[in-house]
Amino acid sequence: MAVGIQKKVRAKAKPVSCGSEPSLLRIEYPGKKSSEEILSYPPGCYSQDSRYNGGKNRLYHADNVGVLAHLARDKDVVGKVRLVYIDPPFATASEFHSRKQAHAYDDHLIGADFVEYLRERLIWIHRLLADDGSLYLHLDERMAFHFRVVLDEIFGEGCYRNFITRKKCNPKNYTRKKYGNVADYILFYTKTDSYVWNRPIEEWDMAKALKEYPYVDEATGRRYKKVPVHAPGERNGETGKEWRGKLPPPGKHWQYVPSTLDELDAKGDIFWSSNGNPRRKVYLENSEGVPVQDIWLDYRDAHNQNIHITGYPTEKNPDLLARIIKASSNPGDLVLDCFSGSGTTLAVASRLGRSWIGVDRSSEAINTTLHRFAYGTAPMGDFVGNKRKLENTLFFDKVTDFDLYTEDKLMAEPIGYSRGAHSSAVIA
Ligand SMILES: C[S@@+](CC[C@H](N)C(=O)[O-])C[C@H]1O[C@@H](n2cnc3c(N)ncnc32)[C@H](O)[C@@H]1O
Known part of the structure; x- marks a missing residue:
């Protein structure tokens, strides 16, 4: 630990304010497109499912890149999204199945292909954010460090706020010669220096x-x-x-x-x-308590038999989402999760009085979300033998005020346009 008097010496460097200048540090790889090329992608086309007609919120069953391009043409959305939380695939090179053993999604892109696939979406997300909006990007040790650089490029390095370490699970009894891995990471950026911030405080024990x-x-x-x-x-x-x-x-x-x-x-x-x-x-x-710092120990994903879940793989702890949503949005604000999986962000946003837009291309994800909105979540133990005891479900997540949209056949693409390997390679 450094002791004594610290003098900040910033030889020649001046503090970088958010959005003032592009980052000079860049990540380069073959196939990296320009922002202009990405922002010229055509929007997807969507039809509303007539069984759902709640109006306030929107769930899209579609690839998110087309939805983001579509939302960027919607004057009710572009520049109005107060908060984006995304928990994309983590480049694990694996497939994920639900507790019922249904195929949920593939996570096959790795390396530069993964970086470009996610970077494309982040460029669109930056466009959709309100000037006082925030992005939280959830990744693990495989890709979090690459995306510190990518997000500095897209948002500007002055818009970086935190690199949050989350304890994701209980300690593991490793037999391998390395430390147990219990952390993943959430990168927090804002679009400008003036952003919604309700400082989270941990009450005293x-x-x-x-x-x-x-x-x-x-x-x-x-x-x-x-x-x-x-x-x-x-x-x-x-x-x-x-x-x-x-x-x-x-x-x-x-x-x-x-x-x-x-x-x-x-x-x-x-x-x-x-x-x-x-x-x-x-x-x-x-003192109200201790202001929350950037190591979060209390938001492990489901870790005991009493915790309520949907059974979707990699679903996140709803309390984690509640912390983020309360800190970086206010009631009535619009929250976007375009990798929405089992709908954790959407259910918590509803519970906290925010509007939302959710997107996922996996049928299992959309069915799980619809089930969650109708029947709530159930204790982890109830998934044993696939028998879900409905009497144990939590109806906390009941949501009815939403529309469901499904992707139409893609519109004819303009001549010379190529969606590229990155976007098309991983349709679930
Ligand atoms: C890690 S899971 C999200 C889990 C979610 N946070 C939850 O709590 O349930 C990632 C999700 O991203 C979806 N996904 C991956 N690529 C996508 C794409 N291009 N468009 C839409 N959804 C995508 C997958 O189907 C998967 O459901």
């Missing part, structure tokens, strides 16, 4: 609070911790001068002007150590 706030004020009984009253950086003004005969430590300044420090002291909010050093008392009662 009592044991943690007592450890963090170990002192009790004798006069009032209030629990507190002690924090410095100085901050990094030297100042020439009042906060750099003596207070009560003491200068701030070298390289620091007082956090408040002397008159404010006097007021805090008069209220009993300054603690004086035995050698006369002041510290500020921060009270537990004024």
Whole structure:
């Protein structure tokens, strides 16, 4: 750990603000198309399934690249999507089956083919996002690091916010000579510097609070911790001068002007150590909890027999989606998941009062989503022997206000246009 005074030295480098300049670092590979070429893809054509007519939300059974191009021509959508969460295939070179052993989807693209396939979709997503919108891209160790570079190219490096590490499962008893892999990653980018952000706070659990706030004020009984009253950086003004005969430590300044420090002291909010050093008392009662950091340990995917699931492979923990949706959108906002699988994002968005658009090209995914909306989710244990006990289902996810669209035969493509190996190679 670095100790002592850290001085930020940014030789020649200036802070990059979001959207101000293109990233100079690029990832290159054969077959990489220009953004212009990708944005000239024709839109797909879709027919509404007359059995569903809920109006507010839309579920597309289709390849997402055509849907994204189609949505980019829809004035109710383009520039209006507040939040995109996507959990695409992870380039695992495998096939996925549901708990009922139905084929769900193939994840066969790897390397440059995978990068280009996902990059195409991300370029369209960037176009659809509102100026105050956010993208969360969920990947694992295979491709997350490549996409830090790809997203810097598409969004601009100043629009990068976090590289979140999620604990995805319980520890594994590996026999291989390597560390157990329990993490995957969520890259968080925003379209501009001004974006919706409802800071997530983790509420105190009592044991943690007592450890963090170990002192009790004798006069009032209030629990507190002690924090410095100085901050990094030297100042020439009042906060750099003596207070009560003491200068701030070298390289620091007082956090408040002397008159404010006097007021805090008069209220009993300054603690004086035995050698006369002041510290500020921060009270537990004024803290809502701990702001959420970029390591998320509490959102493992289904890991015990009581957890409710749909049985779709790789379905994500609904609480993970709730955290993201609450942090980066407000009720009434439009949320897009164009790799929607079992519909986790869509069900949670509905529950939280957001509108949504979901897309998946797998019939199993769409059927699972429709089943989830009608019958909810069931405990993992109930999938044993394929017998789902309906009395155990959770009707939390009941959703009726949506339309279902299915893909028509692709429109004739313009002369000279090639959809390319990347988009067509993996139709499920
Ligand atoms: C990892 S799963 C998503 C799981 C989802 N987050 C959930 O909680 O259930 C990835 C999904 O992307 C879908 N998919 C892959 N490529 C697609 C494409 N080009 N267009 C539409 N869906 C696609 C697959 O069918 C699969 O359902």
